[in-house]
Amino acid sequence: MLSNGGSGLGVSALCLGTMHFGTTVDERRAFAVLDRFTDAGGTFIDTANTYAFWVPGGTGAESEELLGRWLASRRARDRVVLATKVGALPDPPGAAWPQHAEGLADKVVRAQAVASMRRLGTDHLDVYYAHIEDRRTSLEDTVATFASLVTEGLTRVTGCSNHAAWRVAKAHEIARAAGLPGFSCVQQRHTYLRPRPGAEFGANPHISDELLDCAREEPDLTVLGYSVLLSGAYTRSDRPLPEQYDHANSRRRLEVLADVANELGATQNQVVLAWLLRGSPPVLPVLGVSSVSQLDECLGALDLELDDELRHRLDNA
Structure with a gap:
């Protein structure tokens, strides 16, 4: 449940990320994944106004535009909770990133909200994220801008992504003191493996x-996690661990993860998702899948039970 301080916004236990839809995932495959996700009861769909500008020929509009076509063709807008993001698009296009990200100034946030709604074919957003930090804009101004979008009905709730913990806490303090609707969710890089001490992730930090x-x-x-399955590195021999996770503790955790998966008759990906969903606090995974078969594997995590003993082994590896 995502809250804006007054009412709640119910979402499915898994969120479908659409980062590569319209670029490296073509429309046919993307539509098939979207159809399967919603047919299985999924309601929460995540995109951004930047997906995927870094792909050769990409502008950042591709994912939202594809989603807009899918929503219109399936008449699905009222059946989904739609999240998008602002603040990380290179400005001007092609400029060095993240040094020249568009930022979170009021005029940028408002203009991009309108542009996102146009591409998505909707008159409101359900969740609108501040995508990355903008230290050039005061946190007070950012909180006020996003709160105004809620009070004006342009978005139902707001969130932040790739923000330091102290800024998330401070944003809550600012909103509470001013009686404004504050950020109700945070989306951060997260997975079962821990990064090595001092690992750098740039503008997209690990939780x-x-x-x-x-x-x-x-x-x-509410906490959401992205890159939760490390682009297939848990289960695919052709996908090595990202170097930030390649250290001794990861090898111990991977051994325990494999043992638990074998005992449960599940895949390691499914155990990772179940571990996130049933943690304290629970973390809602944003799935980065590119095929229906990958999605079906992830959906299997919803039926997986981790008892106290299994949880203890995973947590303490």
Whole structure:
């Protein structure tokens, strides 16, 4: 449940990420995944105004435009919870990123909200994220801008992504003191493996213990995780671990993960998803899949039970 401080927004237990839809995932495959996700009861769909500008020939509009076509062809807008993001698009196009990201100034956020709604074919967004930090704009101004979009009915709830824990906590303090609807969700890189100490992820950091603590203390703050399956590295021999996770502790955790998966008759990907969903705080995974078969594997995690003993082994590896 995502909350804006007054009403709740119910979402499915898994969120479908659409980063590569319209670029490296063609329309036929993307439509098939979207159809399967919604047929299985999925309602939460995630995109951004940047997906995927880094692909050769990409502008950042491709994912939203494809989703707009799918929503119109399936008449699905009222059946889904639609999330998109603002703040990370290179400005001007082709400029060095993230040094020249568009940022979170009021005029940028408002103009891009209108542009996203046009591409998606909707008159409102369900969730609107501040995609990456913008230290050039005061946090007070950012909170006020996003709150105004809620009060004006342009979005139902707001969130932030790729933000430091202290800024998430401070944003909550600012909103609470001003009586404004604050960020109700945070989306951050997260997975079962821990990054090695000092690992760098640039503008897309791994979730911190401090941010998880913040979510435990803020019952209205929902945590979402992206890159949860490490682009297939848990199960595919052709996908090596990202170097930030390639260290001794990962090898121990991978051994325990494989043992638990074998005991449950599940895949390691499914165990990772179940571990996230049933943690404290629970983390709602944003799935980055490119085929129906990959999606079906992920859906199997919803029926997976991790008892206290299995959870303890996974947590303490």
